[in-house]
Amino acid sequence: MVEYLTRDAIRRSAGPMTETAAVIRKAASRAAAGSSFLSHSSADIDLLPGAIKILEDHGAQVYIDKKDDRLPPTTNRDTAAALRDRIQQSKKFILLTTINSKDSRWVPWELGLADGYRRVPNIAIFPGVDSVNDRTWAEREYLGVYDRIVFGSHQNYPRPIYMVWNQATNTGTELAAWLRRQ
Numbered sequence: 001m002v003e004y005l006t007r008d009a010i011r012r013s014a015g016p017m018t019e020t021a022a023v024i025r026k027a028a029s030r031a032a033a034g035s036s037f038l039s040h041s042s043a044d045i046d047l048l049p050g051a052i053k054i055l056e057d058h059g060a061q062v063y064i065d066k067k068d069d070r071l072p073p074t075t076n077r078d079t080a081a082a083l084r085d086r087i088q089q090s091k092k093f094i095l096l097t098t099i100n101s102k103d104s105r106w107v108p109w110e111l112g113l114a115d116g117y118r119r120v121p122n123i124a125i126f127p128g129v130d131s132v133n134d135r136t137w138a139e140r141e142y143l144g145v146y147d148r149i150v151f152g153s154h155q156n157y158p159r160p161i162y163m164v165w166n167q168a169t170n171t172g173t174e175l176a177a178w179l180r181r182q
Contacts, residue, residue: 002152002165002172004127004135005054007047009151015051022047027064032086035063036179037093037112039125043100047128051096054149056163059166083110092179096127097143111142124149124164124178125142140153149175163177 014020027048029040036055040048051060065083066180083106093114101107114123126149129135150165154172157163162174173181 001149003132004148004162005151006132007130008129009147010047010050010054012044012050013054014105020049023052024064027052027062030061030063031089033089034061034064034091035109036060037087037090037114038062038064038096039093039107039114040064041098041100041104042098042108043103044096044098044128047096047098048055051126051128053177054162055094055175059179060092069144084113085114090114091122091182093123094117094126094149095123095146096126096128099130103178108142115145120146121181123147 014023023054023073038048038051038055040051048064052064063086065086085110088108093111095101095114097107111123123146125143125146144167147164147166149158149162150162151171153160154163154165155170156172157174162175164175164178165172
């Protein structure tokens with residue numbers, strides 16, 4: 001059975017607290033070209049190190065816009081243009097989504113751009129839930145169009161692994177394989 005990761009599980013994946021700032025700095029300084037763009041609500045900054053670590057442990061080179069010193073210091077048209085370019089240059093688009101995402105002004109916009117540039121097979125939702133049984137908000141409206149990053153066992157994978165799961169067809173692709181796929 002596949003499960004969404006709880007926000008606590010994502011936080012625990014980060015490793016020692018001394019490394020978390022370095023993980024974020026590295027992802028923010030990375031070039032977007034060929035990387036995995038990790039979109040997120042600014043209210044979920046505490047989840048970024050764990051999400052980045054999970055993705056990078058499976059072969060991703062994660063880019064985040066948080067603390068990217070190449071972006072303008074205040075949000076403006078140049079910010080939008082730069083983010084548009086970075087999403088277009090990225091190989092994969094991953095949306096770290098939590099209950100906070102619905103309040104973000106940028107998350108839906110970034111997802112819409114990714115849908116136009118990357119297309120559905122190269123986009124995944126990475127839900128962070130409060131309880132493994134909480135699926136309602138992560139499956140509503142436009143989020144239901146995209147595959148999800150989950151953990152668990154599946155008919156194709158008898159041992160628990162991280163995978164990109166299509167809930168409509170109940171099929172999964174190992175996360176590392178999905179990240180490698182063009």
